[in-house]
Amino acid sequence: MISNGCLHPLDIATMLNIGRSLVTAELGRLEKAQLLVARKSATDQRRTELTLSAAGAAICDEVRAAMAAMLHERWAQYEPDQIRLCAQMLRDFRIG
Numbered sequence: 001m002i003s004n005g006c007l008h009p010l011d012i013a014t015m016l017n018i019g020r021s022l023v024t025a026e027l028g029r030l031e032k033a034q035l036l037v038a039r040k041s042a043t044d045q046r047r048t049e050l051t052l053s054a055a056g057a058a059i060c061d062e063v064r065a066a067m068a069a070m071l072h073e074r075w076a077q078y079e080p081d082q083i084r085l086c087a088q089m090l091r092d093f094r095i096g
Contacts, residue, residue, distance in 0.1 A: 001015065002036060002050050002051065002052050002056075003052055003056075003057065003060045007049075007050050008041075008047050008048060008049065008050065009023050009024055009027055009048055009050065010023075010047075012027075012050075027050065030056070034053055034055055034056075035052065035053055035055055035056035035059065036050055036051065036052055036053055036056050037050070037051050037052075037053050038050055039051075
């Protein structure tokens with residue numbers, strides 16, 4: 001989420017359907033670990049803008065590469081039509 005651009009804690013809470021306090025606590029841990037940077041919005045001082053730090057972006061890249069390798073390995077046993085059907089079903093679930 002954050003790797004796709006600057007987000008706000010409320011956006012993350014809404015997207016994940018969880019409370020802001022939980023998101024704030026987890027973001028605090030990530031900031032303390034120097035994986036993200038939180039700063040006040042230049043346009044609205046009440047809002048916090050989130051971006052990944054260089055270390056956070058590197059870890060995000062590693063996780064994406066590992067996930068891609070795992071998916072490639074696991075999906076190898078399925079036919080392309082089966083994969084397309086699964087992808088469509090997941091899109092349908094996401095849309096609701």
